[in-house]
Amino acid sequence: DAKTTQPNSMESNEEEPVHLPCNHSTISGTDYIHWYRQLPSQGPEYVIHGLTSNVNNRMASLAIAEDRKSSTLILHRATLRDAAVYYCILIGNAGNMLTFGGGTRLMVKP
Amino acid sequence: NAGVMQNPRHLVRRRGQEARLRCSPVKGHSHVYWYRQLPEEGLKFMVYLQKENIIDESGMPKERFSAEFPKEGPSILRIQQVVRGDSAAYFCASSPKERKNQPQHFGDGTRLSIL
Numbered sequence: 001d002a003k004t005t006q007p008n009s010m011e012s013n014e015e016e017p018v019h020l021p022c023n024h025s026t027i028s029g030t031d032y033i034h035w036y037r038q039l040p041s042q043g044p045e046y047v048i049h050g051l052t053s054n055v056n057n058r059m060a061s062l063a064i065a066e067d068r069k070s071s072t073l074i075l076h077r078a079t080l081r082d083a084a085v086y087y088c089i090l091i092g093n094a095g096n097m098l099t100f101g102g103g104t105r106l107m108v109k110p
Numbered sequence: 111n112a113g114v115m116q117n118p119r120h121l122v123r124r125r126g127q128e129a130r131l132r133c134s135p136v137k138g139h140s141h142v143y144w145y146r147q148l149p150e151e152g153l154k155f156m157v158y159l160q161k162e163n164i165i166d167e168s169g170m171p172k173e174r175f176s177a178e179f180p181k182e183g184p185s186i187l188r189i190q191q192v193v194r195g196d197s198a199a200y201f202c203a204s205s206p207k208e209r210k211n212q213p214q215h216f217g218d219g220t221r222l223s224i225l
Contacts, residue, residue, distance in 0.1 A: 032211050043114075043201045043216030044153065051211070096205070097143060097155040097166065098214060 004088045009105040012078045020073040022088030031092040037084040116217035131187040131220045135204030142185045143203045
């Protein structure tokens with residue numbers, strides 16, 4: 001599976017939008033872009049995924065660049081409960097297993 | 111609907127003992143994945159199973175570790191003759207189908223401590 005690059009950490013203020021970037025310049029045409037997050041002492045939680053078009057769900061939005069070499073996870077109003085490590089993961093033809101990188105640790109300030 | 115259930119949540123073993131970790135997937139899910147998270151590290155894939163079959167065990171250590179997902183009952187990750195380096199959080203995930211656009215549902219893990 002192609003590799004992803006994310007900033008180690010980001011900070012946000014409560015109730016403000018947060019844009020979490022992910023670079024995946026070696027993405028192949030059939031790779032799906034998945035986002036998961038892991039809250040402290042919990043298992044990872046699925047957030048959103050997409051292939052080419054932007055996606056919205058109740059948790060977040062996913063903006064995918066036209067060339068698919070980068071994507072951005074958008075939390076529209078950060079809450080303290082959104083403090084977690086966010087992982088951007090590509091899933092390709094090699095298999096279904098998730099390859100977790102270092103992720104971005106999001107800190108939310110009240 | 112119950113999510114992925116893992117038990118026990120915490121398990122303490124002495125060196126040389128056996129550890130058995132259980133995972134009940136979401137009802138109706140036939141695909142199970144095990145991941146390990148060492149202290150201060152990211153999650154690493156271990157094994158992928160379907161009912162009664164191991165599909166991919168490329169992330170599993172060659173010795174002492176085994177996994178099964180029987181026709182009836184939970185998936186079991188078994189670690190024989192545990193050593194201190196096995197101390198980690200072990201997470202199980204399940205999905206309904208073998209497709210890359212299907213999200214995986216994770217349990218809250220079993221935290222294994224080796225004395």
